[in-house]
Amino acid sequence: MSVIARNITKTFGAYTALADVSLEVPTGKLVALLGPSGSGKTTLLRIIAGLEFADPGSGRIDFHGQDVTDTPAGRRGVGFVFQHYALFRHMTVAQNIAFGLTVRPRKERPPQAKIDARVKELLKLIQLEDLGGRYPSQLSGGQRQRVALARALAVDPKVLLLDEPFGALDARVRKDLRRWLRHFQREIGVTTIFVTHDQEEALELADEVVVMNNAKIEQVGTPQEVYDQPASPFVIEFLGNVNRFAALGHPLPGAGGDALYVRPHDVDIQRDYKGEHGIRVRIEHVFSAGNYGRLALVRTDNHETIDAEISRARLAELGLRAGEEAWVVFRHIRLFPAEGKFTERDVVADDAAPAVADPGRGI
Amino acid sequence: MAAIVSRLERASTRAAPRRATADSPALKWTLLTLALGFLLVFLVLPLVAVFAEALRRGVGAYLEAFQDPDTFAAIRLTLIVAASVVPLNLLFGVAAAWAIAKYEFKGKALLTTFIDLPFAVSPVIAGLIYVLIFSAHGWFPPEAQQVLFKPFAAASGWLASQPGFLWLDPLAYWFEQPKIIFHTTGIVFATIFVTFPFVARELIPLMQAQGKDEEYAAVTLGASGWQTFRRVTLPNVKWGLFYGVILCNARAMGEFGAVAVVSGKIRGETTTMPLHIEILYNEYLFVSAFAVASLLALLALVTLVLKSAIEWAHSRRHA
């Protein structure tokens, strides 16, 4: 484990940002801290960096087996990339990247030629070879982000920390930069932790996702794990679209107080259905663009809405139109018993979901 | 037909449509005339009057005013005072702005208010408080000062007697015979008080607006506190700093009320330029008084030009 945070509590006055949080990050992995704003993810990142300190008497941070709890930020060997880059606006790109090397004590400072070579190398890595003489104000957002990354990497950090690295960029640049970061992290193999509130970004990019909510960690796992086996109602609601059913009881399992979820792509629609798990719905709206057909459905019995996502081929096959009625069956459901009935087994047990009808007719 | 023609005519003579946010020309010219008239009477005329009065008897008489050795002494004293006051308040301003902008602590709002306090105090009172402390009837009169400073007098006297340290002699002399009220030292104290907030006030909002991210970035990259200040913070605030310094300097050279109270107005010794102007004026030496005043007015103009130049450069950079 290259980064271990243990029992971190952080309060700001009456507000608790982190409540006894522990986290282990394996060496060389790319880990996402994912959560809504106010969940404590940025505070955790800043505590790992040494920009913030846990409450007195609480917590401990280890880097590669070494206790750095009391080490100042500058001596921890972290590279930190700020959300708004925090580039030194009066320095050129090259001067920004070189900064961490030039502020070292004279004895440890590399000779100027070495610094220049390192800057050149990093400029090449971030594909901005010709822009070393520019000032930050003359760069685009994506370019600034890469300069901030190069500046953090120049000091050979043991851990790379990124705070909402793509938050301030527009959608296209974000996509390109995401792919580039993924590739680049693999290549240099530095342990990396990044904070994001965008579930798509976390799932696409990270080796491991840490889902945070309300000053606590809800779940840690691979993207597959957190998506397919969510540990709590919060995780399933935060990661992707999901239908939540308020009215439980036949044909759905569970009872009042339980939380029942079905992903839209686990909803199947059939014109005629004879089984006992079907729900009669009216089709409100059909939207077909891209790879999927999306349908907005309303239960005829209690008017609850259901979102469904089926392949376009299946949509064409069914030939459904708004206003028509049909049957809905769920391929896969997830039941979280109400508090009190809650046990660990219930949460992870997939077989708690009984209604898998017509398995042969999957998408 | 006639009706149509007249309607067309009316349409063509109507003024071009105005934007919703624009005032009518009549209103615009009225307001402009009023505002500029007010500024002409209250700003431009006094400024012009200074130079006109100084040159009333011609350039010869104007230059003759500067032949007076007391005038010369006043200019010299003013420069000495400004050269002592500005660096001290600069150092304070930087320290205070750093502490207030870069950290969170209890009582910060109160501290900021206290820093502004000297602006709210009448200059006359600023002088008075030092008189109450340091004058012969004060709590810390010259005799007490002499006792307290004795060790310093001995130490600096010894140091001044060493080769190469002769320049410390005036300091040793001052410690031996400390003089504050009716002396340059008191003038410096009073001037520090009245110009106290200038640099801090410029820097605090500027540093607060710039946030702490760049400093944090420097710190994570291993920079020390001094390196962070000199290489990251200072370049970002240098113009604000310069701005504060020139304002502080203008006020330090021009301070009248506070200095009048502590100086004792010993001609040629403890008279700064503004005090010298008063003496000349009261002696009906108007041309000389306005001649010295014209130097200070020039200083004010230079200050304003520098200030506008900074603002202009700044707004262009951010455009």
Place this chain on the structure above:
Amino acid sequence: MSRSSRSVIPGFGLTLGYTLFYLGVIVLIPLGGLFYKTAGMGWDDFTRAAFDPQVVHSYKVSFGAAFAAALLNAVFGLLVAWVLVRYTFPGKRVIDALVDLPFALPTAVAGIALAALYAPNGWIGSWAQPLYADFVASLERLVPAVPWQAFLGNRLAFDLPGIFIALTFIGLPFVVRTVQPVLEEIEPELEEAAATLGATRLQTLRRIIFPAVLPALITGFALSFARAVGEYGSVVFIAGNMPFRSEISPVLIVAKLEAFDYAGATAIATVMLVASFVLLLVINLLQRWTRRHDAA
């Protein structure tokens, strides 16, 4: 330092320590000394010195003239700010820079320049002085019940109007510089929205713009007033400094000091200081109010 209060950026103890030390030595201890001295006087001595009829008259002159000057500055400051923000005209940049002249011009220089202008043989005084004397005389004739001369003097320079003129000069930039940025911030969309909703230009000015700048205007007025109350240098040359007529409190403090009446000077200074602190408090509250308006 405990771990929680430890900060990431170095230098907290040093800079805050130096700030407090310097503030204490230069400002707080000397000001405290003044109050200590007053406290040592005893109540009777204090009230006798601080509320002697000549002193009370000087308060009236100081605060009255400062109030009138700040009022004039509020009106014309708003006007100047409006003109500088909304209109383009040749020389605008020079005018804008010149507004700060009273900050930069030493008060003694301003004082003798204004005295020269408004003296009976000055550029303005030579024609305005007789007009002003006539004006006051006719007021006295028309409304004899009011002691007009005591309020207005009857000369421009070396009388009450001189104080008003000097205080207007030194307080001039405050209103302009507090209102100007607020006017610049008002989005044109607000006025356009008002126009599309059928408001006339005057209604827009009165109901949209004026309320938006009002907090800044009051703040500027208070700053201008606070500065004017304590002013000495520019006034002393143009006021005439006649006791019971055109003598301001700071002039009286200096007079007492020159007579070595330290207790008398201290008592007046204490009253002035308390007034200044109250003003400072009001200004602080006003500025907080302004900021809240900005945020909304």
